[in-house]
Amino acid sequence: MKILCDFDGVLTNQVEEALQVQTAFLQTLAAIHPEQAQGVETLYKRVLQVMNENPWRHGWVRNGRVSAFANEDLFIRMNGVASCLDQWAYEGLYKADAWKKALMKNEIGSFVELLDLSFQKMVETTQAEQRNPLDPEVTKVLKGLLSHEVEVVIVSNSSTSRIEGILKMAELEKLPIRIRGNAKKYELGNEPKTMEVGSYFVEVDRPFYQKILDEEKPQAVIGDVFSLDLALPLTLAQQSGEEIDLFLRKREYTPQWSQDWMENSYFSGCRLHVIDELSVLVQWAQGAS
Numbered sequence: 001m002k003i004l005c006d007f008d009g010v011l012t013n014q015v016e017e018a019l020q021v022q023t024a025f026l027q028t029l030a031a032i033h034p035e036q037a038q039g040v041e042t043l044y045k046r047v048l049q050v051m052n053e054n055p056w057r058h059g060w061v062r063n064g065r066v067s068a069f070a071n072e073d074l075f076i077r078m079n080g081v082a083s084c085l086d087q088w089a090y091e092g093l094y095k096a097d098a099w100k101k102a103l104m105k106n107e108i109g110s111f112v113e114l115l116d117l118s119f120q121k122m123v124e125t126t127q128a129e130q131r132n133p134l135d136p137e138v139t140k141v142l143k144g145l146l147s148h149e150v151e152v153v154i155v156s157n158s159s160t161s162r163i164e165g166i167l168k169m170a171e172l173e174k175l176p177i178r179i180r181g182n183a184k185k186y187e188l189g190n191e192p193k194t195m196e197v198g199s200y201f202v203e204v205d206r207p208f209y210q211k212i213l214d215e216e217k218p219q220a221v222i223g224d225v226f227s228l229d230l231a232l233p234l235t236l237a238q239q240s241g242e243e244i245d246l247f248l249r250k251r252e253y254t255p256q257w258s259q260d261w262m263e264n265s266y267f268s269g270c271r272l273h274v275i276d277e278l279s280v281l282v283q284w285a286q287g288a289s
């Protein structure tokens with residue numbers, strides 16, 4: 001048995017790290033355009049409001065399409081914020097172009113680029129200060145899975161070095177787990193293809209993730225973001241007729257739409273689970289072995 005396991009938000013609690021990214025992003029905006037520093041908060045609130053009003057249109061934009069929705073996790077919410085601000089700057093709305101000019105004076109090409117820098121800063125802080133964002137149950141669950149001879153492969157958009165560094169903080173670096181970082185699950189190809197999930201259309205044209213899934217052929221996948229982690233494995237299992245267990249790791253930010261859909265959908269051969277606790281995986285392994 002093999003399980004592909006997402007990292008951020010599945011094995012880690014991302015709340016604090018996402019707050020760090022948000023703070024770095026907003027503080028830089030205030031610093032580079034001091035005469036409008038007071039306006040940063042208002043601008044940010046306006047973006048959140050606009051994203052809430054039209055959640056289908058906002059999120060992690062790749063290739064001109066929404067790859068994952070802003071309401072799916074706290075990092076993706078910041079992706080939505082940055083993309084929306086770049087769009088506003090382009091359209092000359094809400095004075096976003098003034099901030100964009102200030103960014104460019106500081107050799108930062110866009111709001112999305114500022115977000116990448118803010119994310120990188122958070123990653124460096126986590127490592128430098130040895131902040132361990134892993135959930136306390138992770139050690140027990142990983143060892144439990146391995147004891148049932150489940151092969152665990154961490155597949156994440158985060159870099160392999162970030163994941164290795166965090167596992168080391170918890171003294172888990174010697175566990176026989178493979179890590180496939182920089183997985184680019186968010187990257188979309190040139191052939192748009194979606195599946196309908198509630199009132200959302202979720203992209204499944206994800207060539208980088210598809211290559212990994214084709215190579216690994218897992219019996220189970222766990223993720224906390226339906227669009228990024230689970231939509232494609234579900235589609236591929238439907239096409240191939242292979243059985244699969246898909247776990248949506250529920251967090252305080254998990255949107256109702258993905259949770260409801262997972263709980264109320266039925267596909268032959270695909271077992272869909274919404275789980276509050278990682279330890280459910282060990283029970284699953286016990287039943288499956």
Ligand SMILES: [Mg+2]
Nearest residue numbers: 006008009224
């Ligand atoms: Mg995740």
